[in-house]
Amino acid sequence: MKPTSYPDINRLLQSLFTEIQEVLGDKLVGFYIYGSLAWGDFDDDISDIDLLAAVSSGINEDELQSLEKMHAGFAERNKEWDNRIEVQYYSTEALKTFKIKSSKMAVISPGEPLHIVEAGIQWLPNWYFVQEYGITLFGPAPNTFIAPISKEEFVKAIKEQALGWREYVKKTIHSRPYQGYAILTMCRAIYTLKHGEQVSKIKAAQWFKKEIPEYAWLIDNALKWREDYRNENIKHEETYIETAKFVHFVVDRISNRPY
Numbered sequence: 001m002k003p004t005s006y007p008d009i010n011r012l013l014q015s016l017f018t019e020i021q022e023v024l025g026d027k028l029v030g031f032y033i034y035g036s037l038a039w040g041d042f043d044d045d046i047s048d049i050d051l052l053a054a055v056s057s058g059i060n061e062d063e064l065q066s067l068e069k070m071h072a073g074f075a076e077r078n079k080e081w082d083n084r085i086e087v088q089y090y091s092t093e094a095l096k097t098f099k100i101k102s103s104k105m106a107v108i109s110p111g112e113p114l115h116i117v118e119a120g121i122q123w124l125p126n127w128y129f130v131q132e133y134g135i136t137l138f139g140p141a142p143n144t145f146i147a148p149i150s151k152e153e154f155v156k157a158i159k160e161q162a163l164g165w166r167e168y169v170k171k172t173i174h175s176r177p178y179q180g181y182a183i184l185t186m187c188r189a190i191y192t193l194k195h196g197e198q199v200s201k202i203k204a205a206q207w208f209k210k211e212i213p214e215y216a217w218l219i220d221n222a223l224k225w226r227e228d229y230r231n232e233n234i235k236h237e238e239t240y241i242e243t244a245k246f247v248h249f250v251v252d253r254i255s256n257r258p259y
Contacts, residue, residue, distance in 0.1 A: 003135045004037060006044065012078060013049075016085070017137055019074060020053060023066045029092060030054030030139030034129040041200030046227055048110055051087045052130050054145050059089050059106040059116070067106065068114045083110045088126070090119065095145040098123060125161065128154040129198070155196055162189035162254050169247040176236045179243040180225030183218060186250040193254060201226075218246055 002010050013033070021028050035050030036042040059067070067089070075082040086109040094103035102120030128149045134142045169182055188204035199207075205223060209216040221239070 003033060003137055004042075006042075009037070009044075009049070012081065013137060015078075016051075016074060019070050020067070020087075021138075023070055024053075024055060024063065027056050027063075028053060028138070029056050030142065030145060031137040032130050032139075032142050033135040033137060034126070034133055035086075036200065038129070038133045038135050039200070041202060043227075048084045048086055049081070050126075050129075051085070052126075052134070052142070053087055053089045054095060054139065054142075055089055055091050058091050058094070058104050064106055064114065064116065067108075071108055071114055086110060088119075088123075092145045094119070095127065096147050098127065099147055121157075122161075124149060124157045125154060128157075151196060154198075155193060158189055158192045158198075159254060162186065162193070163251055165189075165247050166251045169244050173237055173240040176225045176234055176239055179236070179239055180222040182243060183222035183246055184226065186247055187219065190250055190254060215246060215249075218242055 003013065004010055017031055020031070030052070031054070032052045033050065034052065036047045037049055041047075071085075071087075075085075087107065089106035091103060094105065097103070098120050102118040104116050105119040105123075106114060106116055107119075108114040127146050130142045131146050131149055136142065165182065165186060171178070173179075184201040184205055187208040188199065188201050191204040191207055192198050202223070205219045209219050225239075
């Protein structure tokens with residue numbers, strides 16, 4: 001398995017795939033990379049690994065417990081990747097019908113243990129990334145399972161999610177790295193709405209600095225906070241007001257313009 005240009009990541013992915021397959025057997029029908037590792041904005045020191053595991057039917061309670069145990073052991077053996085791997089376990093039927101109904105999905109993500117969520121149309125941007133940029137590790141091409149997603153549907157979903165950040169930002173006070181994530185996510189959202197395409201957070205941030213230079217200093221800070229996520233000797237609340245102000249500025253800009 002050599003899906004990326006990072007030999008250590010390829011070995012990690014091979015190991016994770018093998019362990020997931022040992023738990024799920026023939027029920028695992030597709031395994032895909034998306035996110036920064038798929039489209040070239042990956043930072044080995046700080047980026048997460050985003051994965052979709054397509055399964056023939058929903059994860060049951062016994063499988064959930066086995067996967068929980070597997071992921072815990074995997075994190076223990078690969079400590080540098082603990083809390084940096086996200087996997088969605090979603091059925092092929094759910095991938096075909098997510099636009100019209102929600103289905104149960106097992107997901108493990110940074111900051112959260114493996115758990116079950118109701119996943120529907122709100123996951124459209126994720127599946128668009130898989131559809132457009134996903135790297136197949138196992139199984140057929142991802143569009144074999146995923147209901148077709150147009151660029152117009154994707155842009156509309158990004159706008160809806162961006163507008164939701166007026167409420168989401170209330171959660172960022174407890175984490176400066178999350179404040180950085182919020183700022184960079186808003187940069188990328190407004191880039192997507194203006195240009196109709198998705199780019200990396202870093203590229204969107206650099207574009208935003210030129211577009212609206214009065215916020216360049218805050219975006220530079222956000223890029224630093226992104227890299228300094230391990231630093232615990234900081235006062236998160238000191239930067240929250242400016243973060244919230246920026247998010248509201250972008251939301252207002254999106255609301256008042258016909259993107």
